[in-house]
Structures are given as C-alpha cells and as structure tokens.
Amino acid sequence: xxxxxxxxxxGFGLGAAGVAANLSLxxxxxxxxxxxxxxxxxxxxxHFVPKAKRVIFLWLAGGISQFESFENxxxxxxxxxxxxxxxxxECGPSCxxxxxDFKRYGESGTEVSDFLPNIGSIIDEFTLVKTLQNFxxxxxxAGHFLFTGERIAGKPALGSWVNYAIGxxxxxxxxxxxxxxxxxxxxxxxxxxxxxxxFFATDGKAAVDFLDRPNSINAALQKQAIDxxxxxxxxxxxxxxxxxxxxxxxxxxxxxxxxxxxxQVMNIEExxxxxxxxxxxxxxxxxxxxxxLLSARRLIESGVRFVNVSDGGWDHHSGxxxxxxKKAANLDRPLMALVTDLKQRGLLDDTLLVVTGEFGRTPFxxxxxxxGTGRGHxxxxxxxxxxxxxxxxxxxxxxxxxxxxxTVKDPVTINDLNASILYSLGIDxxxxxxxxxxxxFKATGVGDSRxxxxxxx
Amino acid sequence: MADSFFSxxxxxxxxxxxxxxxxxxxxxxxxxxxxxxxxxxxxxxNGMLLLTLAFAVASALxxxxxxxxxxxTIDTIQTHAxxxxxxxxxxxxxxxxxxxxxxxxxxxTLRKLLHGLAVTIGKLxxxxxxxxxxxxxxxxxxxxxxxKLYRWQLAKRLNPWFDKIRRKLRTRWSTVTRHWRNLSTLxxxxxxxxxxxxxxxxxxxxxxxxxxxxxxxxARHAPTWLAPLLGAQTExxxxxxxxxxxxxxxxxxxxRKNCFKCHGEDKAxxxxxxxxxxxxxxxxxxxxxxxxxxxxxxxxxxSHSDPSAMPPxxxxxRLSPTAIATLVAWINGKKGDGAGSGENTELPPAYADIASTxxxxxxxxxxxxxxxxxxxxxxxxxxxxxxxxLQFVTExxxxxxxxxxxPVVEHxxxxxxxxxxxxxxxxxxxxxxxxxxxxxxxxxNISDNDLKQLGTLQNLQWLNLFGxxxxxxxxxxxEEMPALKTLFVSGTGIxxxxxxxxxxxxxx
Numbered sequence: 001x002x003x004x005x006x007x008x009x010x011g012f013g014l015g016a017a018g019v020a021a022n023l024s025l026x027x028x029x030x031x032x033x034x035x036x037x038x039x040x041x042x043x044x045x046x047h048f049v050p051k052a053k054r055v056i057f058l059w060l061a062g063g064i065s066q067f068e069s070f071e072n073x074x075x076x077x078x079x080x081x082x083x084x085x086x087x088x089x090e091c092g093p094s095c096x097x098x099x100x101d102f103k104r105y106g107e108s109g110t111e112v113s114d115f116l117p118n119i120g121s122i123i124d125e126f127t128l129v130k131t132l133q134n135f136x137x138x139x140x141x142a143g144h145f146l147f148t149g150e151r152i153a154g155k156p157a158l159g160s161w162v163n164y165a166i167g168x169x170x171x172x173x174x175x176x177x178x179x180x181x182x183x184x185x186x187x188x189x190x191x192x193x194x195x196x197x198x199f200f201a202t203d204g205k206a207a208v209d210f211l212d213r214p215n216s217i218n219a220a221l222q223k224q225a226i227d228x229x230x231x232x233x234x235x236x237x238x239x240x241x242x243x244x245x246x247x248x249x250x251x252x253x254x255x256x257x258x259x260x261x262x263x264q265v266m267n268i269e270e271x272x273x274x275x276x277x278x279x280x281x282x283x284x285x286x287x288x289x290x291x292x293l294l295s296a297r298r299l300i301e302s303g304v305r306f307v308n309v310s311d312g313g314w315d316h317h318s319g320x321x322x323x324x325x326k327k328a329a330n331l332d333r334p335l336m337a338l339v340t341d342l343k344q345r346g347l348l349d350d351t352l353l354v355v356t357g358e359f360g361r362t363p364f365x366x367x368x369x370x371x372g373t374g375r376g377h378x379x380x381x382x383x384x385x386x387x388x389x390x391x392x393x394x395x396x397x398x399x400x401x402x403x404x405x406x407t408v409k410d411p412v413t414i415n416d417l418n419a420s421i422l423y424s425l426g427i428d429x430x431x432x433x434x435x436x437x438x439x440x441f442k443a444t445g446v447g448d449s450r451x452x453x454x455x456x457x
Numbered sequence: 458m459a460d461s462f463f464s465x466x467x468x469x470x471x472x473x474x475x476x477x478x479x480x481x482x483x484x485x486x487x488x489x490x491x492x493x494x495x496x497x498x499x500x501x502x503n504g505m506l507l508l509t510l511a512f513a514v515a516s517a518l519x520x521x522x523x524x525x526x527x528x529x530t531i532d533t534i535q536t537h538a539x540x541x542x543x544x545x546x547x548x549x550x551x552x553x554x555x556x557x558x559x560x561x562x563x564x565x566t567l568r569k570l571l572h573g574l575a576v577t578i579g580k581l582x583x584x585x586x587x588x589x590x591x592x593x594x595x596x597x598x599x600x601x602x603x604x605k606l607y608r609w610q611l612a613k614r615l616n617p618w619f620d621k622i623r624r625k626l627r628t629r630w631s632t633v634t635r636h637w638r639n640l641s642t643l644x645x646x647x648x649x650x651x652x653x654x655x656x657x658x659x660x661x662x663x664x665x666x667x668x669x670x671x672x673x674x675x676a677r678h679a680p681t682w683l684a685p686l687l688g689a690q691t692e693x694x695x696x697x698x699x700x701x702x703x704x705x706x707x708x709x710x711x712x713r714k715n716c717f718k719c720h721g722e723d724k725a726x727x728x729x730x731x732x733x734x735x736x737x738x739x740x741x742x743x744x745x746x747x748x749x750x751x752x753x754x755x756x757x758x759x760s761h762s763d764p765s766a767m768p769p770x771x772x773x774x775r776l777s778p779t780a781i782a783t784l785v786a787w788i789n790g791k792k793g794d795g796a797g798s799g800e801n802t803e804l805p806p807a808y809a810d811i812a813s814t815x816x817x818x819x820x821x822x823x824x825x826x827x828x829x830x831x832x833x834x835x836x837x838x839x840x841x842x843x844x845x846x847l848q849f850v851t852e853x854x855x856x857x858x859x860x861x862x863x864p865v866v867e868h869x870x871x872x873x874x875x876x877x878x879x880x881x882x883x884x885x886x887x888x889x890x891x892x893x894x895x896x897x898x899x900x901x902n903i904s905d906n907d908l909k910q911l912g913t914l915q916n917l918q919w920l921n922l923f924g925x926x927x928x929x930x931x932x933x934x935x936e937e938m939p940a941l942k943t944l945f946v947s948g949t950g951i952x953x954x955x956x957x958x959x960x961x962x963x964x965x
Contacts, residue, residue: 044820045835049804169832170849301847346921346945
C-alpha cells in the first residue's frame with residue numbers, strides 16, 4: 001500500500017522521540033531485535049562459554065611460504081634442485097631448499113626461520129597449525145573461501161557472521177573493520193547491510209572517506225536531518241514491513257557517531273613513543289604493518305568485535321629470495337609488538353589472534369618454469385598461527401609429509417578454522433544459521449566441518 | 458534345571474505356543490457347526506465353544522507366565538495380550554450372557570447394548586448390499602443392451618442370474634423398508650459376539666506370530682504386489698539416522714579402545730568393521746531408537762559365560778556402564794554438539810560453583826539491561842551468569858547503568874569498566890559484586906586506597922590494572938584476594954624492581 005504524502009507529513013512530529021528511543025535500544029545487538037523482528041540466534045545466551053570476546057584476523061594475502069617460516073624440511077636440503085620420484089608429475093618438479101636456517105625457540109622448542117626472529121622469541125604464545133587446507137589453488141576463489149567458507153561468490157564474511165551473532169560492544173564504531181587493503185571479501189552477503197565490513201585507510205589519508213560534515217551544516221542540523229530520514233524509514237517499515245529500512249536507521253546513526261569516534265580511535269599519534277617504537281612505526285620497513293596492527297589494537301580496545309588486517313605481497317612465485325626477506329621484515333617486529341602489547345594490557349586472554357594466508361606454498365621451485373626462484377600455491381598444506389582467546393600456548397598441530405607438500409595428519413580446513421573461531425567466541429557454527437531460499441546457511445558453508453578443540457586449552 | 462518355583466512356572470509358560478492352537482482350531486469349527494450345522498450338531502457346537510473358552514483362558518495365563526519368565530518388555534506384547542483378553546471377554550459374553558431378561562440390571566443393559574450394536578451392523582450391511590447393487594447397475598444395464606444387440610453365447614449362461622437380479626430390482630421400495638424394519642427382530646447379538654471373537658482371535662494370533670517370526674513375516678516371500686498389504690517392513694536402513702558428530706566425538710573412541718583390534722580399519726573379523734560411521738550403518742547392527750533390539754548392544758550386554766559375548770572373553774573386559782550408556786544414547790538419536798568432548802558446553806568449575814547458588818534469570822530480563830550503552834550478555838545458555846561491559850557508557854550515564862544492574866549484581870562474574878572515571882560510590886558498588894571472577898579496571902582512575910575496598914571480592918581470579926596509578930602499596934591488598942591468579946600491572950606505578958614481590962603469582 002503506497003505511503004501518501006500526508007502520512008509522511010503527519011508522521012514527522014510524532015516520530016523523533018520514538019526513533020531516538022528505538023535506536024538507543026540498539027544497545028547490545030544480541031538482544032535488540034534484528035530488523036526482521038526475529039531475535040538474534042544468540043539471544044538466549046552464548047552456546048559455549050566464550051573464551052574470546054574479539055578477533056584480530058591478520059591475512060597474509062598471497063600465501064606465506066611455510067618453508068621460510070615454520071616448516072624445516074630436511075628432505076628439501078637433500079633434494080634441492082632435484083625431483084623426487086613421487087612428485088615428478090607435479091609442476092615445477094625440482095625442490096627448493098629453505099632459504100634460511102631454522103632455530104629452536106622457547107620452551108616448546110618450535111623451529112622458526114631466521115627470517116622471523118622476533119616472532120620466534122614469542123613463539124610460545126602461539127599455537128602453530130601446519131595443515132591449512134583450501135579447496136582452491138587460485139587467489140580469488142581461495143581468498144573468498146577463507147573469509148566466507150563458501151565457494152560461490154557474494155556470501156557473508158566471517159566478520160559479518162560474528163557481528164550478526166553477537167554484535168559489537170561499541171555502537172559508535174562498526175563491528176567489522178578492515179585495514180591494510182580493501183580486498184572485497186568483507187561483504188555482508190545476504191545478512192543485514194549494517195554488518196558489511198568497513199574499510200579504514202591507514203596510509204595517512206582520512207580513515208573513512210566523506211566522514212566530515214560539510215562546512216555549511218552544523219551538528220544539530222545534521223542530527224535533525226538524520227532523525228527525519230530515520231522517521232521516514234520507520235514509517236515505511238511499519239507500512240511495508242521491509243526489514244532493510246530498520247537497517248538503514250542503524251547505519252545512519254552509526255555513521256553519525258563515526259564522525260567523532262573514528263578520528264579519535266585512529267589517531268595513533270597519541271600513543272606513547274615507546275609503543276610506537278615497539279611496533280616499528282618509525283622505520284620504513286615496518287611502518288605499514290606497524291600502523292595497521294597498532295590501529296587494530298586500538299580498535300579492539302575500543303570495543304570493535306572483528307578487525308581484519310590484510311597484508312599483501314606474499315605471493316612469491318618468483319623472486320622469493322629477494323622478496324621474502326623484505327616481507328618477513330615487514331611482519332616480524334609488528335606482530336611481536338602486537339602480541340606483547342595485547343599481553344601487557346591483559347587483552348590477549350580474551351582476544352583471538354589469527355594469522356594465516358589463504359593457502360601455503362609448494363616445496364618446489366616454480367622459478368624453473370617461469371624464471372627466477374619461487375614457490376607455487378599449495379592448497380594442501382599451509383600455516384596458521386593462533387594466539388590468545390583460549391588457544392594453547394607453545395603447541396603445534398598437524399603434520400605434513402617429508403617434503404611439506406601434502407598433509408598426513410590432522411588437516412584443518414578453512415571451515416574447520418572458522419568453526420573454531422566461532423567456538424572461541426562462544427558460538428556454535430551449526431546453530432548460527434540464516435534461512436534463505438529454503439535452506440539454513442551457516443558461516444562454515446555446506447557439509448560437515450569440525451571445531452578443532454585440540455587447539456584450545 | 459533347578460526345581461524351583463520359578464523354573465516350574467517358566468516350564469509351563471513355554472507351552473503357551475502349543476496350547477494356543479487349541480482355541481484357534483476349535484472356534485471356527487464350533488461356529489461352523491453352530492451356524493450351518495444340522496440341529497443334531499448344536500449341542501456339540503455349544504460344548505466346543507465352552508472348551509474354546511477354557512483353552513483360551515489357559516493360553517492367556519500361560520502367555521503371562523511366558524512373558525514374565527523371559528522378561529519380554531511390556532510394550533512388545535501389549536497388543537498381543539490386549540487382543541487375547543478381548544477375545545476371551547467377548548467369547549465369555551457371547552456364551553454366558555442370558556438371552557432373556559434377568560434380575561440383574563447390568564446384564565440387561567449389556568444385552569440391550571449388544572443388540573443395538575448388532576442391529577446397527579445389520580443395517581450397515583444392508584446398506585452396503587444395496588449400494589453395491591446400485592454401483593453395479595450401469596454394468597448390468599450395459600449387459601442388457603449388448604445382449605439385445607448381439608445375442609452372445611455367454612449371455613445364455615449368465616441369463617438366469619441376471620433374470621434373478623432383474624426380478625429383484627423390480628422390488629418396490631416397500632420391500633426395502635420392510636427389510637430395514639425387520640432387522641431389529643432378525644438381528645442376533647450373539648452372532649455378532651461370536652463373529653467378533655473370531656476376528657479377535659485371528660488378530661491375536663497374527664500378533665503372536667509377529668512376535669515369534671518378526672514384523673511383516675507374512676510378506677517375506679509374498680509377491681511384490683501383495684507385500685505392502687501384509688505389513689512388509691520397508692528396507693530403509695534405520696541406522697542412517699544415527700548422528701555422525703556424536704559418533705565421532707563419543708562413540709568412535711569407545712570402539713577404538715574396545716573393538717578396533719578385530720573390527721577396525723585393517724581387520725574385519727566376521728566381515729564387520731566399525732571404524733567409520735558408514736561401516737557401522739551398513740553393517741545393520743543397529744536399529745534406530747531400539748537400543749536393546751540392536752545386535753550391537755545385545756552382543757555387548759551378554760555375560761561373559763555366553764560365547765557370543767563381545768568383546769570376547771579372551772580379548773578384554775566388558776564395556777563399562779558409561780560406555781554402554783553412551784551407545785544407548787547414540788542409538789536413541791543423541792546428537793553431538795561439535796565441541797569435542799563437550800567440555801565447553803558446561804561451565805568451568807569456578808563458574809559452575811557460583812552458578813549453582815544463583816536463581817534463574819530470563820533472557821528477556823537480561824535483554825532489558827542493555828540500556829545506556831551497557832553491554833550485558835548471558836555467559837552461557839541456561840545459566841544465569843552475566844558478563845558486563847560498561848566501557849562505552851558515558852560519564853553521565855554510569856551511575857544510572859550501575860543502578861540498573863543492582864538487582865542482578867550477584868549474577869555478574871565478568872566486568873569490564875576500563876577507561877572510566879570511578880567515583881567512590883562506584884567503587885562501593887564494585888565491592889558488592891561478590892561473584893566477580895574477572896575484573897578489568899585498566900586505564901581507570903583507581904587508586905591504592907580503592908583497591909582496599911575490593912579486597913572483599915572472594916571469587917576474583919583475574920584483575921587487570923594496566924595503565925592505572927596504583928603503586929607497590931597495593932601489594933597487601935592483593936594478598937587479601939584469596940582467589941587471585943592473574944594480575945596485570947604493566948604501565949602502573951609499580952616499577953620493575955617491585956615486581957619481584959609478586960613473584961609467587963603468574964603474572965604478565
């Protein structure tokens with residue numbers, strides 16, 4: 001039934017207070033009604049006792065090479081530049097030995113490459129998974145699968161699912177934020193539009209475009225305009241029952257609050273020089289990830305539920321001998337700083353830190369085929385680092401074969417990883433569903449995936 | 458066999474299947490004589506009916522002892538027993554209920570009831586007869602038409618029959634109504650009762666044979682078109698409904714420990730493998746939702762003196778009661794919750810102790826506490842423990858938010874009030890939260906003196922004082938907190954040297 005103009009004009013006077021009240025009850029999104037009026041799946045409490053309250057997801061885009069980081073395969077030294085019999089048919093058949101030596105660190109005695117000494121010094125804080133499985137060997141599909149657990153494009157990212165389930169604690173900031181580079185796997189898919197991942201720029205420009213008010217409009221006027229639009233949305237919602245109208249209201253309100261909250265939270269100048277030095281912000285090689293990880297820490301400290309930092313340039317098909325050391329230096333100090341910083345602040349206990357690529361790399365030298373020295377993609381074995389949030393300390397999970405090409409024990413698929421992340425947050429991935437088109441979608445895609453409880457203490 | 462009372466009863470009970478055939482044979486013959494026999498056969502018929510009743514009662518009693526001795530579960534024989542007693546009751550009524558009025562009012566009512574029932578059934582049959590005739594009428598008319606047209610040979614043979622029908626059809630309506638009216642005098646309730654007892658005994662017998670030979674045994678060798686009518690069991694493997702997750706988490710470890718040696722991935726004794734749920738289901742050793750009917754459970758429950766017991770005597774002990782309970786639960790359809798050994802679906806001991814002392818909280822009321830930007834979450838479904846985050850409450854609203862939490866203050870086990878300015882009254886409120894296990898006061902204005910007040914928190918295990926202005930003077934207040942295990946004091950007034958005082962705690 002069409003909304004008549006007189007209804008709109010009539011509605012204006014009455015609505016403001018109601019709108020304000022409605023939006024303030026956005027309170028904890030776990031309990032505020034979803035726009036459809038159906039309560040969040042977690043409205044009766046968590047499924048498990050949460051071990052973590054927030055997630056920092058560091059994506060080493062391209063696929064970090066496990067042989068230059070955590071997998072010391074002696075066989076590769078023996079077979080360097082030669083083709084082992086069983087792999088003769090794979091592409092790039094000759095092996096490439098690890099480019100640096102390994103040392104044992106910490107009480108767990110985990111072997112860490114000389115490229116990552118700082119991470120080695122804190123390796124006891126981590127659980128190291130060696131057997132990441134992805135279904136796709138190519139970046140777009142693999143990256144999408146990493147974030148959404150689905151093979152078909154356009155599905156909601158894990159950050160959106162998490163916010164759909166338990167919302168975010170600070171209503172003046174989005175619950176799902178992306179730093180680093182805008183990879184596009186941060187969409188809300190079929191979930192509410194306010195759950196879309198928001199990209200914050202950290203390269204010196206304004207964090208979010210068009211955030212500031214135009215000079216001609218003052219705050220009061222802007223608030224009035226937003227409130228009016230929200231009233232209309234509420235009117236439309238009551239007439240038409242379109243759930244997305246309520247989501248609009250949330251988004252406008254959030255955007256309004258973001259004008260003041262974002263500049264404040266993204267202002268890393270206010271951190272002490274000691275902290276900034278620890279993250280390596282003053283040095284060129286560690287500046288990018290340093291700024292991103294420090295911003296991530298500030299964001300989660302301010303109550304953001306899911307922060308995804310993406311760092312590109314790990315796809316070393318050729319030139320690994322020159323590129324990897326640089327990338328490793330990019331990562332080494334800032335990651336150590338992040339973990340140390342979180343630990344000092346008491347945040348590590350209830351923050352889950354996940355560091356992973358979308359797949360691993362092969363033990364073979366792809367440079368023999370395309371020139372230079374490099375490794376190809378390996379969706380059958382890859383590295384995940386996990387810390388905080390109930391994760392075991394100094395633990396190693398999964399085993400690959402002697403060449404590090406295939407997984408022989410305890411594979412962890414992406415869906416298993418995502419199920420475990422949700423488990424850490426207190427959410428049962430089989431019970432967090434969204435009904436669409438006759439089927440109950442879940443964050444871990446179709447088929448069975450298991451929560452890897454062995455990773456948790 | 459011992460000569461105890463029990464074994465004697467059991468001995469008698471075992472004759473039930475034999476004795477039961479006597480009434481089964483006698484009843485139809487008796488009724489045959491009674492209804493179609495010459496008058497000289499009537500006394501024999503009556504005698505046979507009495508004998509049937511006697512044997513029926515004896516069979517029923519023996520059936521009872523049989524089931525008691527063999528401990529059949531009551532529901533499997535309930536139908537059979539119920540039908541048997543119904544047969545006996547109806548037969549007894551048919552034989553003994555007087556046809557004339559007697560002094561007893563109950564018997565008269567019963568007879569009238571049965572008479573009414575017989576009349577009704579008679580009317581139904583009459584209606585059925587005429588309905589059938591009407592239905593067949595078009596066919597008959599068609600036949601007449603063809604006969605006229607073709608003068609078939611067949612027609613000659615069928616002619617007498619159809620002439621009879623034609624004559625009957627000429628009966629006027631009055632005849633029909635006359636039949637209808639006469640039913641009350643023609644109907645015989647005794648006939649009804651005898652007929653009913655015949656039907657009932659047949660049903661009893663069918664149920665009994667199902668007990669012995671299995672459901673749908675008649676359909677076993679029946680032609681396919683007839684099989685469904687005879688109660689054939691569909692070949693669907695009920696084991697497909699068993700939950701895979703529960704198998705993986707709870708059942709497979711049991712099998713691994715007790716069975717894989719002979720029935721695992723590399724060994725398949727007796728052609729049985731149990732290492733994946735697919736193998737278990739395909740082996741058809743489980744009947745979904747009937748654990749004690751499942752071959753799997755039957756074998757593991759056998760005593761060691763039985764040679765069929767599993768695991769075999771020489772290979773190990775019986776399954777523990779917990780293992781058996783797990784299997785029973787699984788066969789009854791229990792689903793796994795994907796939490797491995799399921800540890801995190803229960804509260805950790807520290808929380809569990811607290812939760813047991815608390816009244817229930819509805820999730821609606823918890824929802825209502827989420828005002829003024831306070832974030833209040835129920836820690837685990839079904840338990841009334843709360844996790845509260847007041848980080849984002851504005852200064853103005855802090856008092857109001859805390860006031861709102863007053864009624865549920867004992868439910869709060871986890872509080873985050875970092876970065877806030879705490880007034881004296883706020884500290885006071887905090888000290889009343891006796892069930893706090895985790896408290897985050899980082900970057901707040903808490904002082905050494907304030908910590909003194911918090912010494913009353915008996916359950917506090919985790920305290921975050923990062924970035925606060927506390928000094929080493931607080932050392933003694935930490936001593937007062939008996940449960941304190943983890944303490945964060947980076948960025949406080951406590952310097953490196955003084956940290957040694959805290960050496961006996963795990964700290965960061």
